[in-house]
Amino acid sequence: MKTQLDSALQFHQSALNLQAQRQQMLASNIANADTPNYKARDIDFRSALKGALSERMGPLALASTSSRHLDVAEQMQFGAYVGYRREFQSSVDGNTVNMDVERAAFAENSVHYEASVTFINGLLRSMQTAITGQ
């Protein structure tokens, strides 16, 4: 059974989860700034959140009729919404990490994460006010 608190928190929970995943991906990009042939990746936040809210984040269940079919369970979370970044300037070693872009995205995503946490706190505080009646 879903309580009112659950449904009120569900949106922020999905957003927070998605932002944590995106933070991880951006950290990977920054970590691999000097790795040859590494391709920078990012999550399409808008469509991923839409997918998460309609509970379509997991991989689709596929019937495997042969032992040589790929295993869908090993796919990454939000894998359908992950894309590769477009390159501004190509580098000799095939690395597509642009540190300016990654740092900006990382800072922006941290602020969004903090905003989500603040919203959750505000929601819980008003719920508490309603419960205690004070």
Place this chain on the structure above:
Amino acid sequence: MSMFNVFAIAGSALHAQSARLNATASNLANADSVAGPDGQPYRAKQVVFTAAPVSGPNSVGVTVSNVVESAEPGRLTYDPSNPAANAEGYVEMSNVNVVEEMTNMISASRAYQNNAEVMNTARTLLQRTLQIGQ
């Protein structure tokens, strides 16, 4: 809490960059050395980075997969009084390119700083998350 993976990712990058800094320090220290313990002149060492999954495909860290020695010929200097000089009076020095090493060092320290910053941000965000509802 997937945000914990950020520590693993940034940590692997810190480790890799410090290995690179170590290699640069060895190269710079041996820029003028003539013969190593094996009687051969010192060869410049470079680390090779490879992207490596930390935990799951979403979080990609970085590891030092190999340390390669530069195949460039050593610097020849004319110094007949040196005991290591060959029949023509030339001494083979190490093949370290000091300019290259200095730029390498700056690049490694910037990357290190970036990843330390990523860790700091993740720590702040996790602290905020732990304070939800308080």
